[in-house]
Structures are given as structure tokens and as C-alpha cells.
Amino acid sequence: MRRFVVYGAGAIGGVLGARLHAAGHEVVLIARGAHLAAIRADGLRVESPDGTQTLPIPAVSGPDEVDWRPGDVVLLAMKSTDTDAAVRALAAVADPATPVVCVQNGVANEPTVLRHFAHVYGVHVMFPATHLTPGVVQAQSAPVTGILDLGRYPHGVDETAERIAAAFRSATFACEPRPDIMRGKYVKLLGNLGNAVDALCGRSGDGDGENPQEIVERLRAEGSAVLEAAGIEFMSFAEDRARRGDLIQVRPVNGRSRTGSSSWQSLARSTGAIEADHLNGEIVLLGRLHGVPTPANELVRRLANQAARAGDPPGSLRVADFWKLLAAAEPAEPGTSEDAVLPTS
Template structure:
């Protein structure tokens, strides 16, 4: 079984390197200066345990891989790039190809299922960073991440078991879950604060905004009748498995949305995190002003190449309607 990791940023880069180092046939699809650096020097993985340069094969597009029967394609880009990735895959891969969505949010699997019949979701708990071409950081040790997997929309099969086993051999913790979307909705609730961190930082002054965002999210999931793993379940599953440590003497600066602003990519995934709550609110008649405010502002700051932490929390709170 060959693994094609489509998107070699923080998550995909570390995973591709770990799979390759564990002896699997793994190839990463990357782009731009990052691809050039990997091809030239290998992929450098910095971790609390040191630095390793991995000669994982890297290509620019699915056409360059030659995706064959039995290959597993792991999507690791942010959701705003999933549509283009799936369009490229449709031209290169058989509809029976297994597609594994190693991504935040809950829209990727649905998008993939339109074109591919075997789709899998992964609940990603995986502290990693990518801010420099050719370099990724894995910030938890000795376990780099928790990657539970299940078939979408529900169920389990031999492919899920094989992928989970590969993740485990590559040093991750992974179980097969027939109810994987319950866990992905819990992760969505956690990711609703990504945009707040990217815009405002992590100070205590952000707590009122975070609480409003989470309350809106919970109200929308309840109104939609969506079954979501509880916070207690998530806490028990995570336990003390993830131990985030400094890398090269530096502590982790921010999550995936923070990294998008830091790199000046011009895009951010807020439409598929906070925007998912806004969508549910509009469908089910639940007001979501806080999620809509950070969704719009995050997109605006990303387009303008604004810096992370550049928006005062109070600016956002002052623009929201008062709670009754």
C-alpha cells in the first residue's frame, strides 16, 4: 500500500516524513519554494528530540505520482484548497481510490465523496508547525499526534484498519472509530477559536469572545441534531498522550490559522471552521454574530497579508450585539 500525502505543510509534511522513515512507500505533493527545498535538500523535521532530514519523494501534482490501484491518498491541505485538489485527483485517480481526509472541519469528506466512493475521516490532534520552506516542526514527543480514523459517513473496514496500523507504526496513536464524525465535530468546536488566536493572540482578554463563539457553536449543533462527542470524552481520549515541548529552544507560537497569517498565504480556513457554524445557524435559525464576525475579519486580514495578533479583542466585542 502506497501513501500519497497531498499537502506537505505542517501536518502532511510531518506525517509523510514519519511514514517514509517507518519504511512505508510514501510520496508528498507540495508546491512552490517548499517543494523546491524538499527536492533539493530533503524534508527537515525539527522536533523536541532533535532534527532529522528525510529524503521523502516530493512531486508537484497527482499526475506526477501515477496513482495506482491500492494507493491511499491522504488529503492534508486546508479546506479552502480541497476543491482544487479533488479536481486534480479526478483526472489522475480511479473513483475507487481511498481518500483519507486528515483535515480540520467537517466539509472535506462530503466534498470528496462526490467523486470518490471510499472516503475516510481523521480526527486530527497533531501539534505541528510549518513556517519555512523545506522545514516542518513536530512539537509533541514521544507521540507526535493522535489520528483516529473511520469511514465516512460512518463505519469501518479493512482499509481503515490498515491506515490506522500504518499511523501506529509511524509512532502516532490511532484507533478505528465507526463514529468518526462525532469526534470531528468535537474537534470543530475546539477549532472555532483558531481565528481568535490568529487575530488577537492568546491573552486572557480573549475569553469573553471565545465563550460566545463556543456557545453559538454548541447551540447550532444542538439545533441541527448533530451528535458530537462530549468534552469529557475528548479529554479522556487525549489524556496526557500529547506532550508539547520546545523545539530548538522555542515554544510553539500558534496553530494552523496563526501560521497562515504568519506566512502571509493570503487565505485562511475560517470559512470552514467558524463558517460551518454560521452555515448551520442560517439553516436552523440560530444567531451566530460572534462566529460571523471572526470569520469575516479573519478573511479580511488574510487577504491584506495582516500580521497575527494585530486585532484588539475589544474591537470585535464592541461590534457584536449585546447579549440579553
């Protein structure tokens, strides 16, 4: 199989690259900062319910350091907020015919890549993983690490998709080539609308009977209404659950349960950025284009960005305060300012 260049070696990219490497595929990781330094110094440490491996995977700081070869496949695994800059850097050195696979949440990455590369593939990512410490990634599911169904963007399956799917299957992932891959990616978008709530409010609520799941349900109701108004076909949650079946088995790693979503991890690591603009913000954008109000998603988007900029830890927002802010914002949603101010009481 061709060499995989994993661009973005955090939770998803790091675990995927490690699993491919362990399965005998040639892999190069593109990472940055302390994470890159740790991988170069000691290898990539992969922790899972079944044990720990440290793998000596080659790692570089950018696509300009890769010795590009015919047949290389790029696996994009950075947050959507970083995709545009990453793809521009990639396009400066890689052949436009290089296959680029978007192993990412959201639906904006594929069209961004298609501006620069002719062969683009989307992946419906069902893959619990964590990255909080430089040089360390965690795979939370075993023995199947995740589900990575893929297809060509905007639609179709070709020989390259089949070969990549086979490689993923060899590396402990379930993977089916699907010609309608965006149906799966849009239901995953609806599922990911709760990521920012997980980051802002935590999963257990305030301890006073407030349930963050009620916020998530409101976000998904807005999202479903927007997709229907836009005429965008998406997989049902029932179909999505049936595909997952019992393949994903989340188990403790080093005696600890999984902490939180990728957005929770962004706040926990104080990265200064969060993916809400490309998750909740995608629903806001489509709502504005098609005349569907999305006040809850807009509020979550703004609060998540505010928390990321301020360096707030996960769980800093009370559920009750969210509903107060939403009640105040709903009448004037089109003209709200970028920063929402939390109540002091």
C-alpha cells in the same frame, strides 16, 4: 502496506508523511512553490523535541505527476479552502476506488471528496505541528506525535481503515478506528472555532485585562447551540479530553515553544487565505439553515478573511475592539457586509 500519497505537505501532511517514511512506508509528497523546491533540493527537514531529521522523500507538484498504482492511499492534508480544487485535480488522474483519507480540520472535506471517490475516511486530528519555513516542518509533541483516530465516512470501519490505523500507529501516532468518527470531528470543529481568535488577537490578549478566551467561549456556545438544533451528534469536550489523556506532550522545539494554531500560521506566512470559512463559517452556515443566530462566528469569519487578504500579522486585533464590533453587528447580523472596519481609536 500500500503507498501513501500525501496531498498537502505542510505542517500536518509534512510531519505525517515524514513519520510514515521513517517507519518504512513508501511515501510521495505533493507540495507547491518554495516548499516543494526546498524538499526536492535538500529533503524535508523535520524538527521535533527529540531532534532533527532530513528525509529524502519524493515530492511532486500535483497528482498528475504521480505514477498511480493499484493500492495507493491518498492522505489529504491541505486547508479546507483548497480541498475542492485539489480533489478535482485528483479525480482527473486517480481511480475512483482509491481510498482518500481526510487528515483535515472541519467537516466539509469528506462530503466534497465523496462526490468523486467511493472510499472516504475522516480523521479526528489531534496533532500539534508547525510549518513556517520552506522545506521545514515541526512536530511539537513527543514521543507520541499526535492522535489520528479515523473511520469511514459517513460511518463504519472496514479493513482499509484498520490497515491505515496500523500504519499510523507504526509511525508514532495513537490511532483507533472508530465507526462514529464524525462525532469526534464535530467536537474538534467546536475546538477549532478559536483558531481565528488565536490568529487575530493572539493568546495573551491586550495586556490590559482583556482575555481572548472569552471570545472563544462565546464562539463555542454558539457552535454547540447550532449543532444541537441541527440534530448533529458530537463528542463532549470531556470525552475528547479523556481520549487525549496525557498522549499529547507539547514540548519546545529548538528551545522555542509552539507559536500558534494553523490559522495563526496562515497569517504569519502571509498566505492570503485562512480556514475560517470552513470552521467558523460552518457554524454560520448551519445556523442560517436552522434559524440559530451566530453573530460572533460570523464576525470572526469576516475579520479573519479580511486580515488574511490584507496581509495583517497575527495579533492585529484588540480584544476590546472585537466586542465593540460584535455589539454593533448583532442587531443587523443577517445583512452585514463582507468587510468589517476596525475602529480607529
